[in-house]
Amino acid sequence: MSYPFQIKTYEEYQRAYKRSVDDPEGFWADVASSFSWRKRWNKVLDWNFKEPHVEWFSGSKLNITENCLDRHLLNLGNKPAIIWEPNDPEEHHRVLTYRNLYDKVCQFSHVLKNNGVKKGDRVCIYMGMIPELAIAVLACARIGAIHSVIFGGFSAQSIADRLQDAKAEYIVTCDGAFRGAKDIPLKNVIDDALIACPFVKRVIVCTRTRTPVSMIKGRDVWWEDEIKKVETLGLNHFEAEEMDAEDELFILYTSGSTGKPKGVVHTCGGYMVFTAYSFVNVFQYTPGDVHFCTADIGWITGHSYILYGPLASGATTLMFEGVPTWPDAGRLWQIVDKYKVNVLYTAPTAIRSLMGFGLEPFEGTDLSSLKVLGTVGEPINEEAWHWYDEHVGKKRCPIVDTWWQTETGGILISNMAGVTPAKPAHATLPLPGVQPILVDENGVEVTGNPAAGNLCIKAPWPSIIRTTYGDHERCRQTYFSTYENLYFTGDGALRDADGNYRITGRVDDVLNVSGHRIGTAEVENAINMHAGVVESAVVGYPHDIKGQGIYAYVICQDMHTDESHMRLDILQTVSRIIGPIAKPDKIQFVSGLPKTRSGKIMRRILRKIAEGEKNNLGDTTTLLDPSVVEEIAEGKL
Ligand code: WTA
Numbered sequence: 001m002s003y004p005f006q007i008k009t010y011e012e013y014q015r016a017y018k019r020s021v022d023d024p025e026g027f028w029a030d031v032a033s034s035f036s037w038r039k040r041w042n043k044v045l046d047w048n049f050k051e052p053h054v055e056w057f058s059g060s061k062l063n064i065t066e067n068c069l070d071r072h073l074l075n076l077g078n079k080p081a082i083i084w085e086p087n088d089p090e091e092h093h094r095v096l097t098y099r100n101l102y103d104k105v106c107q108f109s110h111v112l113k114n115n116g117v118k119k120g121d122r123v124c125i126y127m128g129m130i131p132e133l134a135i136a137v138l139a140c141a142r143i144g145a146i147h148s149v150i151f152g153g154f155s156a157q158s159i160a161d162r163l164q165d166a167k168a169e170y171i172v173t174c175d176g177a178f179r180g181a182k183d184i185p186l187k188n189v190i191d192d193a194l195i196a197c198p199f200v201k202r203v204i205v206c207t208r209t210r211t212p213v214s215m216i217k218g219r220d221v222w223w224e225d226e227i228k229k230v231e232t233l234g235l236n237h238f239e240a241e242e243m244d245a246e247d248e249l250f251i252l253y254t255s256g257s258t259g260k261p262k263g264v265v266h267t268c269g270g271y272m273v274f275t276a277y278s279f280v281n282v283f284q285y286t287p288g289d290v291h292f293c294t295a296d297i298g299w300i301t302g303h304s305y306i307l308y309g310p311l312a313s314g315a316t317t318l319m320f321e322g323v324p325t326w327p328d329a330g331r332l333w334q335i336v337d338k339y340k341v342n343v344l345y346t347a348p349t350a351i352r353s354l355m356g357f358g359l360e361p362f363e364g365t366d367l368s369s370l371k372v373l374g375t376v377g378e379p380i381n382e383e384a385w386h387w388y389d390e391h392v393g394k395k396r397c398p399i400v401d402t403w404w405q406t407e408t409g410g411i412l413i414s415n416m417a418g419v420t421p422a423k424p425a426h427a428t429l430p431l432p433g434v435q436p437i438l439v440d441e442n443g444v445e446v447t448g449n450p451a452a453g454n455l456c457i458k459a460p461w462p463s464i465i466r467t468t469y470g471d472h473e474r475c476r477q478t479y480f481s482t483y484e485n486l487y488f489t490g491d492g493a494l495r496d497a498d499g500n501y502r503i504t505g506r507v508d509d510v511l512n513v514s515g516h517r518i519g520t521a522e523v524e525n526a527i528n529m530h531a532g533v534v535e536s537a538v539v540g541y542p543h544d545i546k547g548q549g550i551y552a553y554v555i556c557q558d559m560h561t562d563e564s565h566m567r568l569d570i571l572q573t574v575s576r577i578i579g580p581i582a583k584p585d586k587i588q589f590v591s592g593l594p595k596t597r598s599g600k601i602m603r604r605i606l607r608k609i610a611e612g613e614k615n616n617l618g619d620t621t622t623l624l625d626p627s628v629v630e631e632i633a634e635g636k637l
Helices: 010-022 024-032 064-068 070-076 098-114 131-143 156-166 186-194 223-232 268-282 300-312 331-339 348-355 382-392 472-480 520-528 563-577 603-610 627-634
Strands: 043-048 053-058 080-085 094-097 122-126 146-149 170-174 177-179 182-184 202-206 220-222 248-254 262-267 290-293 316-320 343-346 372-376 399-402 436-439 451-457 487-495 501-506 510-513 516-519 533-543 547-556 586-589
Touching: 010 024, 024 043, 024 268, 053 268, 064 070, 064 131, 064 268, 064 300, 070 098, 080 098, 080 131, 080 331, 094 098, 098 131, 098 223, 122 131, 122 156, 122 186, 131 146, 131 248, 131 300, 146 156, 156 186, 156 248, 156 262, 156 563, 170 186, 186 202, 202 223, 220 223, 248 268, 248 300, 262 268, 262 472, 268 300, 290 300, 290 331, 300 316, 316 331, 331 343, 348 382, 348 547, 372 382, 382 399, 436 487, 472 487, 501 510, 510 533, 510 547, 516 520, 520 533, 520 547, 520 563, 533 603, 547 563, 547 603, 563 586, 603 627
Parallel strands: 080 316, 122 146, 122 170, 146 248, 170 202, 202 220, 290 316, 290 343, 343 372, 372 399, 547 586
Antiparallel strands: 043 053, 080 094, 177 182, 248 262, 436 451, 451 487, 487 501, 510 516, 533 547
């Protein structure tokens, strides 16, 4: 496969960038021409950020799975599409060629159809990292159903909230999932979620762990049985549904500054074009390379750079079921060696956690196949960057620091491996087609370099968020109303003298814990559900490995309760309501919270205390009761 839109030199980058600004429609029409469309577009782009309304490749028809599968069969049919490494290194790995994957996706498309799923229906997918997860996602896309993958670490309550929001009537899950030493009972969690979701018509359960499950008559069916039925009928090919470029492809829930996660909606045409374009350019993918992204498909990184971007590019993508530290901290290096991985894409939190194990885990592994390293999800500190460069890349591999978001669908700001220069801890330059700007609090553009401000994007790129599911006004409010005619990212950034961006982190009430987005309001709501809690306030604080940790200040009704028990009960409550990923790292019991006279919690002060800057709290005179601050600052954990 060749990639006519692959940019190979710095000069080409500059030229492409200029053209993408001067003639965006011409630029993207050229990129889109390398894909397979059933019908071409009438207009490349139609947009305004007021409503917002963004339409790419209007009037065109396609199916993204024909681009990810069918069109590769002729030349790449016998090439590995997915290499799957199981959690347990003793278990056999699996390789699915493009032909195998195509066959399996077609089969499962029949299964979905036989179970009543139609174009436009929402299908919730709650599975571990096994090939069947990829198959389920692609089968949804093939029949035109909208998939909504939920990460295996979310609780029954979180799943129920999402099922209700998306009005999803179909679920694909597993009996359980293996992750490191753990065995997560996925189907049981789904059963708990479904108590609140009687509208769910069908649950398809794939076997993985053989954990006992209760299969409810008339609602639950086994994946394997359903496949057998399709095989018995001799059903092979499944004719892909013809989709409009702007038909919805998937919903992915993500946290914001309010209590309720929102369903970010991406559509078929633009998402396909941008994920493949960014994949090939940022990682400088060369046919035959093995691409290993360590994310989970439950997050956007897995959607875009394990599945759609690589598969639309005919790449070989490695899917890993387990975690980097099990059975030992050399697991990633063993996998790189075993499959001669060429591109490794992971999160700074994983790098920082592996740094703690020293160099011993590298012993006996050969990392010479590596050509490109990538990071994503949070700012990478210089120490971690240099460790990654020295010990993993052996100073021979460019590191791409890729900045993007669930809402952006794909990488917007990053160096391109070996093409544009890297700079430690900097995402560096925007991809051609992306126009970032920095603005001050009043929305006035900060020009010149160096500069600092809030990061916005001036014009749409093909995989920009289209709406938040079921609530377009929320999409407008959250991203397009803070600054007129700009997409607001929620991140703050610096720009150096050469125009390189350095993302400094969220400027809203969103935390980034181990690369996972968690809203402070969401955690507060969960803590407040506990019967003994009166009120709480949650802030982030710097954490050596996680990047940010969660710090909760909690007022309890009965302050005579045994604090250590109360703490455990609160953690259990948060696990129940959101999931273990949102459990606070620190809980401090307090008798009051610093509030302004109008009743607003002064988080600035709470953040300072959590950061350990107790002597530098700034002006506290506007507080209703300044003595509360002293008590909190003196309080011990
Ligand atoms: C942060 C993950 C610094 C940022 C793809 C953003 C980063 C949020 C980087 C989105 C990076 C992501 N450098 N910060 N390279 N990449 N972020 O939606 O705060 O899970 O807004 O998407 O992660 O997180 P999300």
